[in-house]
Amino acid sequence: MRSLAEIQHFPSETKTPTTRKTYDMMTDVKNYEDPRFLNLDNFNEKKRIEAEYKRVNEGPIAEVNNAFEDTNDCPHIRPARMIPEPSAPFEAPTMPNDTCRAISVPDSDNYPRETWGKKAEFLLSVIGFAVDLGNVWRFPYICYRNGGGAFLLPYFIMLFFLGLPLFYMELSLGQFHQCGHMKIWKKICPIFYGVGYSICVILLLVSFYYNTIISWALFYLLASFNTHLPWSTCGNRWNTNSCIVLAPDMDHSLYTNMSKTSATEFFERYVLEIHKSNGLSDLGPIKSPIVGCLIAIMIIVYFSLWKGIKSSGKAVWVTATLPYVVLFILLVRGCTLPGAGGGIFFYLKPQWNRLLEFKVWVDAAVQICFSLGPGFGSLIALSSYNPRKNNCYRDSLVTSIINCFTSFIAGFVVFSVLGYMSHVTKRSIQEIAVAGPGLVFVVYPEAVASLPGSVFWAIIFFLMLITLGLDSTFGGLEAFLTGFTDEYQILRRHREFFVAGLIVFVFCMSLPTTTYGGQYVITLLDEHAASYSLLFVCFVELVAVHYCYGLTRFSKDVESMLGFQPNIYWKVCWAILCPVFVLVIFILSLYGYGGLKLGDYVFPKWVENIGWFVSFTSISCVPAYMVYISIVTACSSRPNWMALIGRDSTALKSDQNVVHMELKETRNGQPPLQPPIPIEL
Incomplete structure (x- = not known):
């Protein structure tokens, strides 16, 4: 095997013209942390440079690695494995008029990190994750319940002073440190490493029920391929004597408090049974049709994630764009229905006196937090595949505004149809409007069934729901996968099997939600899986990044990527407003807990205790790891307590102990002495 000197003095005549450029770059870029290597957008080009390096050495890379030794000779270079000096003395090669300057960049792994094939794939993935089913069934109801158009004022205030700063912070963290939500805490603040596990638990708990809701939409989609919609009539085997059909020519005297619409009975007595x-004490057997739909959803998710962002980046071209096409079609159709104007007026009519109610502001803050999705780790994971010079500031503004705009437009789609239903049934919108799954699986299907061409409208509507749900599933599970594959390289090498194992595990844990009493399980998980723990995670993130790692250091990290520091608006939001808002919302959410209800059914106390145990499962990861790492540090021979909170003096001096080489002209025109050159493979 050639020594480093022989490689560097390899005769240029032996290089073919086709490999000369690659070889020159390979010998020039000796550290894979060099910005010229990291900023290569083409993943295949990176792999080609690595392969050329191996060819020149003419031997297994393992032999070179065995000869490496750790060194700290250069304070601006993190410990790297070095090639020993050859027997014949030689001067370490230098580039004239250049010197090394250390700037703050993240620690890279021993492999070129995969990057998005196109910038649009990243944007679509982030938009698809943020825009989910809640934008359709939660925001419109929350808006009209809290003052209509007046609610938009606290909503956008919370967007600019809470949601957007959190969104921008997570995109910046992932892009700068180039790793997922687990490994990143080793670089920022090791004592908060438990936050990574807390996020993983949250992601799993949400996936246990979220995919079942998507399978309901798939069930409806398949049922729509018929000459008439099955929920449009009574007299079916699942209907009762109290069933009525809401239609323009209906006899309104038949409608009583005991009556149930055909769409309601289809959902409750046929789809769910x-x-x-x-209740939870009597869930009943598994429903095979729902399980079949869940299997189909899991297969789609697997083949969208098994190759990482290579596969998911292609899938979002369909799943992230189709909902907007369908939403526009439904908007146009809804606005042309009789009575649509009354529904839209009801949606936007401002009730300014409601702004004096504290609950309205809390609902606005909660809606922003759960709509944009900070705290799930998905924003960190997706942005970690960006080049470090990507403009994440612009991305955060664009995607956040698109998400909120989608929620606003979805309100027009929903309330135009509710206005039509009110016009047809002679009932007030307050009686018709409901929140949650009932809006998209009962109320909207009722309206669709009364329209001409109802089969077509039903198909595109439920297709939109499926794609909205799949995008969020992609983002959530990709965050889980990125966290573990960054931390454990064996999982990265066998990603297909890891994804398969995760999908099988999620499917098995989702089976209780496919039983007759599955909606009770979904209600329990929906209330306790993420509602409280997600706010806790966001608060810990803010404290760890801006008070332990340091707001100044984080701002310099952003400057190294974008060329400018965040202005005073962002710094005040990160350091003061966001932590205060999140903490207040968390406390008020706990204080305002009113138990669990599903329709007229009130969950017993023991079920609520299970719910709090579910919430505590994810929250407890943070203090549990703090106790563990504190004990380990106390038992070590040289405990370094400041390193646990990211304030170690060495880390501060070298700005988190992670740097890369950047060339700079010296003042006197003479190159300085160079330290041994690290080569990482």
Whole structure:
């Protein structure tokens, strides 16, 4: 095997013209942390340079690695494995008029990190993750319940002073440190490493029920491929004597408080069969049609994630764009329906006196937090595949505004149809409007069934729901996968099997939600899986990044990527406003807990205790790891307590102990002495 000197003095005549450029770059860029190597957008080009390096050495890379030794000779270079000096003395090669300057960049792994094929794939993935089913069934209801158009004022205030700063912070963290939500805490503040595990637990708990809701939409989609919609009539085997059909020519005298619409009975007595369950103590058997739909959803998710962002980046071209096409079609159709104007007026009519109610502001803050999705780790994971010079500031503004705009437009789609239903049934919108799954699986299907061409409208509507749900599933599970594959390289090498194992595990844990009493399980998880723990995670992130790692250091990290520091607006939001808002919302959410209800059913106390245990499962990861790492540090021979909170003097001096080489002209025109050159493979 050639020594480093022989490689560097390899005769240029032996290089073919086709490999000369690659070889010159390979010998020039000796550290894979060099910005010229990291900023290569083409992943295949990176792999080609590595392969050329191996060819020149003419031997297994393992032999070179065995000869490496750790060194700290250069304070501006993190410990790297070095090639020993050859027997014949030689001067370390230098580039004239150049010197090394250390700037703050993240620690890279021993492999070129995969990057997005196109910038649009990243934007679509982030938009698809943020825009989910909640934009359709939660925001419109929350808006009209809290003052209509007046609610938009606290909503946008919370967007600019809470949601957007959190969104920008997470995109910046992932892009700068080039790793997922687990490994990043080793670089920022090791004592908060438990936050990574907390996020993983949250992601798993949400996936246990979220995919089942998507399978309901798939069930409806398949049922729509018929000559008439099955929920448009009574007289089916699942209907009762109390069933009525809402239609323009209906006899309104038949409608009583005991009556149930055909769409309601289809959802409750055919799709769910919840009437056969008495609660969590009697879930009943698994429903095979729902399980079949869940299997289909899991297969789609697997083949969208098994190759990482290579596969998911292609899938979002369909799953992230199709909902907007369908939403526009439904908007146009809804606004042309009789009575649509009354529904839209009801949606936007401002009730300014409601702004004096504290609950309205809390609802606005909660809606922003859960709509944009900070705290799930997905924003960190998705942005970690960006080049470090990507403009994440612009990305955060664009994607956040698109997400909120989508919620606003979805309100027009929903309330135009509610206005039509109010016009047809002669009932007030307050009686018709409901929040949650009932809006998209009962109310909207009722309206669709009464339209000409109802089959077509039903197909595109449920297709939109499926794609909205799949995008969020992609983002959540990709965050989980990125966290573990960054931390454990064996999982990265066998990603296909890891993804398969995760999908099988999620499917098995989702089976209780496919039983007759599955909606009771979904209600429990929806309330306790992420509602409280996600706010806790966001608060810990803000404290760890801006008070332990340091707001100044974080601002310099952003400057090294974008060329400018965040202005005073962002710094005040990160350091003061966001932590205060999140903490207040967390406390008020706990204080305002009113138990669990599903329709007229009130969950017993023991079920609520299970719910709090579910919430505590994810929250407890943070203090549990703090106790563990504190004990380990106390038992070590040289405990370094400041390093646990990211304030170690060495880390501060070298700005988190991670730097890369950047060439700079010296003042006197003479190159300085160079330290041994690290080569990482």
